[in-house]
Amino acid sequence: MNSTRLYEKYLLIHLKSMMQHKVSFLLTTIGQFLVSFNIFLGVRFMMDRFKEVKGFSYGEVLLCFSITLMAFTIAETIFRSLDTFETIIGNGEFDRILLRPRGSLFLVLCSKIELTRIGRLLQAVVMLIYGIYSSSIIWTPVRIMTVVLMIIGGVAVFAAIFLIFASICFFTLEGLEFMNIFTDGAREYGKYPIGIYGKTLLTICTYLVPFALFQYYPFLYLTGKTSDSWYSLLPLAACLFLIPAGLLWNFGLSRYQSTGS
């Protein structure tokens, strides 16, 4: 059986399990929605007061926010197991995974599919529509493709970050809180175009952790602040971030097998 079919089977089992806890599922979903709704309210009230930030209007900020949120949410739904990899290592579930004749990373991903994130995804979709509607962007096929590429690039970057986090778990289970900067932090502050935070941060987010490649630069093209259409292809470059993350995972895995802890 190929991996796609197996993944579907896992998805089915996750759905079945979830149906056993309908109330809990519903509440968690609502919770996910409320938390990001709070952040939306924050943006709304700030934009109300200031009208624009560094040349970006409310509609444009919403569009940017929704794209980041959507990329993060999709990534979290699929790669949530990596974000909670500490527990998988801690409770011995990873040993069980190594006893199966399949790729270990694949089985880790199968072990958790976070369907409760649908509440947040819904919000991202609503904001995207509202953002498209209220910003004065003239939509062309290239611009539509840019939005799609931004989301794909974003999912890839967040996936890579989750993978790096999980790889670090092979070395230590302590002091991993700082990784929140790159996950929750990026979601949180990625609601505004990264350029507004200043040059230093933009440089970091271009060369070190490529958030700006899927968020800021293509967004400049989208909103007509640059006419350089090459900017819309930068999210593809962001996907390359998956390579070092994958290498780190392999390195961590071999270390885990030699220390067993």
Next chain:
Amino acid sequence: MIQVEHMNKTFKVTRRSAGFSEAVKALFHREVELIHALNDISFTIGDGEMVGYIGPNGAGKSSTIKILSGILTPDNGTCMINGRIPWKERKEHVKDIGVVFGQRSQLWWDVPILDSFELLRDIYEIPTHQYQETLDELTGLLSLGELLRTPARQLSLGQRMRCEIAASLLHRPKILFLDEPTIGLDAVSKLAVRDFIRKQNKEHKTTVLLTTHDMQDIDALADRVLLIGRGRLLLDGTLSDLKSHRPKEEATLDEIIAALYRDYRI
């Protein structure tokens, strides 16, 4: 065939002591200790043997099981199982082995057992007719009938253990590792589990390596015993070899083991 020669494994452990000032000290400096989990271990287990692997907690039992099942690499020494080095050809190797952890579950908590089994069928790519045949046989021998439609969380410990064992045998492994399979079970379930393991060994020539603290398990199942303590293999012999160490005439198996631990200072 399992061949282990001169296997070593060491771990680094950081120490944590009690008390306030110790905690402050540990903020700046931590003592690291080397633990020799396995120290020059060698043994050979032939096909179809049933071997009891005993020793006190922390003796190195689970490290051995982890190495034999390909999860852990030893520092040095060799290990060959059915012509393969477990950690080098992990995916191929694990198709040949089944592992039951008495204290951990591989079953899905909220869905019927049968769903867990079918997922395993897909993971191991077991042909449908072979799966059905194995399942029927296991269902009969372990009296799983009704249990298959029940979610794991609604089963008693004994019922769950029977399902765990079945889950580990669906792909018809040649070797079965059992890590404390009777822990916490009531008398009836214990007997059922032991009875099944014996039959499985007899009919399918499954090699069984069993770790346990329950000496009745050893008595009932193991033709041969490996005693490990502080990472060293202390005794490799038959059950009667073990019994020849009895400190007094009417000593129970538990008392013999306790006396041995004392003699070897472990």
Next chain:
Amino acid sequence: MKKYWSFFRIRFIHGLQYRAAALSGMVTQFVWGTMEILLFRAFYESAPQSFPMEFQALSTYIWLQQAFLALYMTWFWESELFHSITTGNVAYELCRPVRLYHMWFVRGLTVRLSKAVLRCMPILVFAWLLPAPYGLTLPGSFHTWFFTLLSMTLGLLFVVAFGMVVYISVFYTISSQGIKLIVTSLSEFLSGAIIPLPFLPDGIREFVNFLPFASAQNVPFRIFGGDLKGHDMYTSLLGQVFWLAVFLVIGQIMERNALKRVVIQGG
């Protein structure tokens, strides 16, 4: 008193053991604070006339928020307490010679204090070293220091008293998850954890200031930065005292009633 102190000691030692966790938590909060300030700077540069407080006061607010996160976070719950109520294990707590309310109140206080003590100093020092107007500015007068400390204490007690009401309310409902969720999302916004309350639009702001949540971090942090002073400060302090008293009373009444029911029903 001694048993409460030993509880604090255990928690504190527990925190010390995880030095990497403490360090990593501080780094996280430092980055978080920096991001927050960069964000507000962008707004400030876009329209300085719309900024409702001095930038320096805002920076101070944000750094205090990061340093004392553990004291005022309203999303932090001890699942153990929820669990002990829903499973009925709370009955064991009743066998002890301490009143449940006092026991849990001190516990809540201790958990927050022990976390904050460990983490606040390095963040405060770092923030103090940053250049104006991005760093933490210390007030000149003794008067401000005094009222900040007073207000911080009131705010912390309020947060714990509020938490008690939430824990005890689980005696009356089945789903602790639902309560947790609604309370968390409401209180986060209304206490000024997402954006400081002065940034809320007119009309909404006045209303939110009347609510109990404004008595937590909002008051002390703004007093320290000099944003809240004079007549407004005294009113806010009175508000803190009022809401603290209200939640203490509600919590204790709820506890008495809940325990009566537990005793009658036998857990």
